[in-house]
Amino acid sequence: MSQVITNTYAKGVEKLPLVFKDMRLAFVLLVVCFAAWGVAANMTDPLVKVFSKIFTMSTLQASLVQFCYYGAYFCLAIPAAFINERYSYKVGVLTGLGLAIVGAFMFYPASSSMTYGFFLAALFTLAAGLSILETSANPFVISMGPEGNATQRLNLAQAFNPVGTNLGVFLAAMLILPNLHSATGEERASMAPEALRAIQSAELNAVMTPYVGMAFALILIWACIALVKTPNTREQSATTWSGIHFGATFKRLMANKYYRFGVIAQFFNVAGQTCAWTFTIQYVMAAIGGNEAQAGMYLQYSLILFLLSRFLMTWLMGYIRPTQLLLGMALFASTMCAIAALSPNMLGVFAVMSISVGLSLMFPTIYGVALQGLGDDTKFGAAGLVMAILGGALMPLVQGALIDTYDAAFSYIVPLGCFLVVAGYAVFELKNKRPAVQ
Numbered sequence: 330m331s332q333v334i335t336n337t338y339a340k341g342v343e344k345l346p347l348v349f350k351d352m353r354l355a356f357v358l359l360v361v362c363f364a365a366w367g368v369a370a371n372m373t374d375p376l377v378k379v380f381s382k383i384f385t386m387s388t389l390q391a392s393l394v395q396f397c398y399y400g401a402y403f404c405l406a407i408p409a410a411f412i413n414e415r416y417s418y419k420v421g422v423l424t425g426l427g428l429a430i431v432g433a434f435m436f437y438p439a440s441s442s443m444t445y446g447f448f449l450a451a452l453f454t455l456a457a458g459l460s461i462l463e464t465s466a467n468p469f470v471i472s473m474g475p476e477g478n479a480t481q482r483l484n485l486a487q488a489f490n491p492v493g494t495n496l497g498v499f500l501a502a503m504l505i506l507p508n509l510h511s512a513t514g515e516e517r518a519s520m521a522p523e524a525l526r527a528i529q530s531a532e533l534n535a536v537m538t539p540y541v542g543m544a545f546a547l548i549l550i551w552a553c554i555a556l557v558k559t560p561n562t563r564e565q566s567a568t569t570w571s572g573i574h575f576g577a578t579f580k581r582l583m584a585n586k587y588y589r590f591g592v593i594a595q596f597f598n599v600a601g602q603t604c605a606w607t608f609t610i611q612y613v614m615a616a617i618g619g620n621e622a623q624a625g626m627y628l629q630y631s632l633i634l635f636l637l638s639r640f641l642m643t644w645l646m647g648y649i650r651p652t653q654l655l656l657g658m659a660l661f662a663s664t665m666c667a668i669a670a671l672s673p674n675m676l677g678v679f680a681v682m683s684i685s686v687g688l689s690l691m692f693p694t695i696y697g698v699a700l701q702g703l704g705d706d707t708k709f710g711a712a713g714l715v716m717a718i719l720g721g722a723l724m725p726l727v728q729g730a731l732i733d734t735y736d737a738a739f740s741y742i743v744p745l746g747c748f749l750v751v752a753g754y755a756v757f758e759l760k761n762k763r764p765a766v767q
Contacts, residue, residue: 345475347482352473355419355559359466360489361550362422365543366459367493368500369429371606371632372539373398373452375501377725378610378621383532384445385514388611392729395603397449399721401456402463409464410712418469419559425462426551429455433544440537443529448536455540460715467696468711480651480697484643487693491636498629500539506622508535578709587758588710591699592717594754598691600720601662601747604728604740605684606631612681612737616673631682638689651694656755659748662687666745673738684744691751698758720747 348356373394381391413421432455439447470486471479510528517525582588609631613624645654665687668680696714703710724743731740 345478347478347485348474352559354557355554356470356473356486358550358554358557359422359470360486362426362462362466362554363486363490364493364496365547365550366429366463367490367495368497368543369433369455369459369493370398371494371497372501372505372543374498374603374606375506375610375621375625375628376452376536377607377729379505379509379532379536380445380448382509382514382621383529385517386445388729388732389726392607392725393449394452395607395725396722397453398456399599399603399718401453402460402718403716403722405457405460406464406712406715406718407709409461409715410709412461413465413468413708413711417559418465418472419554421465422462422469422554423551425458425460425465426547426554427458428461429458430544430547430551432456432458433540433547436537436540440530440533443526443533448533451540460718464712464715467693467715468700468707471697471700471707476701479701480694481643481646483693483697484639484646484651484690488636488639488643491632491639491689495629495632495636498625498632502622502625502629504539505535506625508532509621511620575709578706581706582703582710582713585703587701587761588699588703588713590754590757591695592713594751595692595695595699595714595717596720597724597747597750598688598695598720599718600724601666601744601751602688602691603721604724604744604747605662605666605681605688607725608728608732608737608740609681611732612669612673612741613678615737616677617675627678627682631685634682635685635689638686642690646690650759651690652698652755652758654690655694655698656752656759658687658690659752659755663745663748663752666741666748669741670738670745673736677738681741687748695751695754 376394377388377391380386380394381388384391409421409425412424432451432453435451435454436448439451466486467483470483474482509532512520512528517528520528606628609628610621610624613619613627614621642654642658662684665680665684669677669684671677672680696711699714700707700710724747728740728743731743
């Protein structure tokens with residue numbers, strides 16, 4: 330397949346259908362799923378700042394939000410692969426949506442209990458469902474058309490993810506951030522317990538509202554997907570559930586250097602993306618002042634750039650090899666991080682927003698390139714790439730600790746290093762010719 334892709338970009342050979350005719354409706358519904366988990370992920374990003382203020386905790390402690398959210402992706406990816414292998418991608422999608430609905434509804438009792446741990450449990454459950462959903466939906470999209478343009482098709486579907494990310498940040502900016510009380514940590518510490526509890530209750534109710542609303546939207550999506558007919562994507566195998574089969578699959582995947590490096594690159598890509606977006610509000614407030622709601626608008630602008638750039642990159646992939654674009658955008662994002670670290674002013678704010686341009690194509694491109702030619706190992710290979718999202722759980726803790734110790738500007742050396750690893754993966758893939766897939 331590598332040779333087919335190379336010739337397609339270089340010489341514009343035979344035009345392949347992007348999506349098989351009998352998969353078009355299912356593809357559209359999956360596109361809605363891509364937008365849905367974008368809402369959840371980016372509505373969660375501002376919660377690090379929100380919870381640090383509500384519960385008067387350090388940035389490192391508040392970063393447990395991302396640890397629970399992305400940690401759930403790591404824990405549920407392999408179970409999702411077994412669901413896909415035993416049943417089908419569609420069953421995996423429905424299972425993931427169902428668990429996400431439960432997690433979103435858990436925000437209601439969490440707001441009543443007013444405990445940070447309950448919110449973390451709700452986030453973990455929500456993200457666990459989204460992990461199964463994403464582990465199923467990405468390879469499902471890849472299977473919906475010819476292998477020769479799978480990366481472009483996945484980029485098209487993922488192009489609608491930023492629609493959700495923008496909506497998620499908008500909901501946070503409109504429904505959560507404006508409802509944070511202006512009292513500082515010192516002022517909260519001096520309040521009477523009853524007064525503080527009243528303020529916290531109002532703030533946590535504001536956090537709960539968009540998540541419960543999202544639960545109802547996910548129910549509608551679940552019903553639509555359940556009703557649509559799709560071809561069965563499960564490969565029959567008598568040894569699917571044996572430990573020998575899984576062990577052999579794992580050994581083949583680890584022996585594939587293109588896949589192995591792809592998992593590493595995905596770890597650092599998600600780490601860099603999560604760090605860049607999670608701490609945008611802190612960076613803006615430190616660089617140019619303002620409150621959480623005002624700083625949140627810069628995160629919204631950043632994600633609008635992400636949305637527009639995703640469509641631009643999808644179009645460019647019709648003419649330029651995906652990994653060539655990946656290399657250019659990884660180096661661009663690294664440069665923006667360096668500017669942000671060195672110039673904590675308006676220039677730095679623009680640089681932080683511009684990181685999203687580089688991010689726009691990274692996840693689906695790494696995902697599609699790493700899965701090339703895996704054949705029957707694709708389902709478990711997809712799980713490994715989703716498990717790599719663990720980077721979004723771990724690296725924000727590192728950046729949060731740097732913010733607590735130094736400042737928000739200096740902390741952007743963390744995503745800088747992450748994007749350099751992604752650039753290294755692109756160079757590796759460009760310099761090493763894959764063997765032709767038979």
